Amino acid sequence: MTKKPDAIVFFDLDGTLFDSNIEVLPSSYAAIERLKQNNIIPMLATGRTPMEAAKLMKETGINSIIAMNGQAVIYEKEVVFTNNIDKNVITRLYEFSREKMNIPLSFYNYNKMRVSEINQATEQFYRSLKLEIPPVDDQIYLKEQIQMLLLLCEQGESPYREAFPELTFIRNTHYCVDVFNHGGSKGNGINELLKTKGFDNVPTYAFGDGMNDLEMFLTVDHPIAMANAVDDLKDKAEYITDNNDNDGIVKALQKFGLI
DSSP states (O other): OOOOOSEEEEEOIIIIIBOTTSOBOHHHHHHHHHHHHTTEEEEEEOSSOHHHHHHHHHHHTOOOEEEGGGTEEEETTEEEEEOOOOHHHHHHHHHHIIIIIOOOEEEEETTEEEESOOSHHHHHHHHHTTOOOOOBOTTHHHHSOOOEEEEOOSSOOHHHHHHOTTEEEEEEETTEEEEEETTOSHHHHHHHHHHHHTOTTSOEEEEEOSGGGHHHHHHSSEEEEOTTSOHHHHTTOSEEOOOTTTTHHHHHHHHTTOO
């Protein structure tokens, strides 16, 4: 049986656990270690895949993640939930993207990343995240389950929302839009984790800065916004801490008595 933690803390990455240089502050590394010593589970809650976060998870000792905005949940290295997109829906979306929009796609599941093609939009997006471009395989969705897609574009997502009501489209960066099943979110992933592991009475905390953190903020007991967060997210926060470059993580964890 899984040992029940005294609390769970969920960390968004970009703009939150990561500073402006896409690095984790030394104070945050130390805080994560203190959390674990106090029987509090630190979890990433990100739009990124487990593969993209693997290096960070190894460096921080974090073994749990709400990945791809809640489409896959791994707790202490155990896959406890995936939210797979129907292959027929992906086929329609890929044809729409290729024939009408000329927008490349990324295909993500909890252990693989592939792209439909490599062009300027693809290179620009992965360069912005300091990541290597995944291999090209525009047929992977016919062979494996896919939990999230990306539209690699700076604009042009509006027609998709009308054409694909069964999917959710959230702009995550200037260069990409996250795509997943309607109703999927970081909040939904958290609920699936708590239900599956029997953690309904475990106190939950979350740090975030963007609108893909909104459902997470509405789900946890204690939502904490970074000072650099968008105003609409700050409106839903119990507490607003310092920014991601100025020890905002450790300051809030101390305020709530978690470390």
